[in-house]
Amino acid sequence: xxxxxxxxxxxxxxxxxxxxxxxxxxxxxxxxxxxxxxxxxxxxxxxxxxxxxxxxxxxxxxxxxxxxxxxxxxxxxxxxxxxxxxxxxxxxxxxxxxxxxxxxxxxxxxxxxxxxxxxxxxxxxxxxxxxxxxxxxxxxxxxxxxxxxxxxxxxxxxxxxxxxxxxxxxxxxxxxxxxxxxxxxxxxxxxxxxxxxxxxxxxxxxxxxxxxxxxxxxxxxxxxxxxxxxxxxxxxxxxxxxxxxx
Ligand code: HPA
Numbered sequence: 001x002x003x004x005x006x007x008x009x010x011x012x013x014x015x016x017x018x019x020x021x022x023x024x025x026x027x028x029x030x031x032x033x034x035x036x037x038x039x040x041x042x043x044x045x046x047x048x049x050x051x052x053x054x055x056x057x058x059x060x061x062x063x064x065x066x067x068x069x070x071x072x073x074x075x076x077x078x079x080x081x082x083x084x085x086x087x088x089x090x091x092x093x094x095x096x097x098x099x100x101x102x103x104x105x106x107x108x109x110x111x112x113x114x115x116x117x118x119x120x121x122x123x124x125x126x127x128x129x130x131x132x133x134x135x136x137x138x139x140x141x142x143x144x145x146x147x148x149x150x151x152x153x154x155x156x157x158x159x160x161x162x163x164x165x166x167x168x169x170x171x172x173x174x175x176x177x178x179x180x181x182x183x184x185x186x187x188x189x190x191x192x193x194x195x196x197x198x199x200x201x202x203x204x205x206x207x208x209x210x211x212x213x214x215x216x217x218x219x220x221x222x223x224x225x226x227x228x229x230x231x232x233x234x235x236x237x238x239x240x241x242x243x244x245x246x
Contacts, residue, residue, distance in 0.1 A: 002242045003046040003076035003195075004235065005067060007182055008084040009202070009224035011055050013038055013047035015236050024070040028111070029063050033070035040236060043243025046076050050182055059159040059181035065111050068189040078135055078196040078242065081186055082231055083154075084224065086207040086215075088168065089177035091149040094223045096203045097230055099139045100154040103130045103199075104176060105184040107158045112185035114192045123192075130187050132196035139200055142237035146230050152177035154199060156184040165209025179207050200234060202227045 004013070013019060016038030023032035036047040048067050051057045071079060087093050115123040140150045155171045157163060159181035163171070171179060178201055190197035204223045205215050 001044045001075045003071040003079040005081045009228045011049045026066040028066040040239045081199045083180045084204045085178040085180040085201045087203040092178045092203045098149040098201045100152040102153040131198045135196045135198035155179045163208045168207045
């Protein structure tokens with residue numbers, strides 16, 4: 001089964017049919033994770049709203065371990081994370097879609113590993129290529145005629161505040177192309193559980209300091225409203241081809 005973790009702007013599985021919600025109890029939280037199980041054509045899909053019902057959990061408080069564990073528990077083997085980002089690279093202006101190739105984690109203080117307690121041996125995962133190439137290629141093939149950039153480095157910042165202009169200049173010097181707050185530890189946790197994982201990013205603003213105007217939530221809201229239609233089109237085609245190959 002394929003899983004989708006929806007972020008800002010994608011809080012309900014509007015692209016699925018026959019939806020049931022299933023509460024999944026995990027070892028990581030007293031509250032269950034609510035998974036939507038549905039289908040697109042004949043493909044079974046599990047969906048999680050990353051920020052919880054009603055979009056109330058901020059990036060640094062998300063229980064990433066519970067979400068990823070719950071998806072694996074219901075039988076998911078591949079996960080597409082949908083993330084809103086701020087653009088740094090010229091290809092990532094507001095409304096642009098990207099499937100990044102690399103990630104740098106600037107977040108801190110998040111529960112970021114399953115390999116901490118009760119281990120038989122210290123465990124390290126290979127994270128040279130943080131995203132599953134097969135899933136990235138599936139997303140890029142599913143772009144059809146929408147321009148989706150298949151490159152780029154995703155910087156994961158702590159949030160919930162946006163960055164200062166100097167922080168963005170530093171991220172740019174580090175080689176980052178887009179900035180979000182939720183790409184990590186999600187990608188690493190998926191790798192720890194052996195799940196294929198890729199990110200479909202929608203740029204909703206230019207990163208701080210790259211334009212004269214301050215970043216406006218109203219402008220971001222407008223880009224999300226129109227951009228999510230392209231995200232859903234790419235996702236739906238990707239899910240349909242995943243089902244055909246599964
Ligand atoms: N920075 C960090 N995260 C974001 C941004 C940004 O500019 N836009 C959307 N998510």
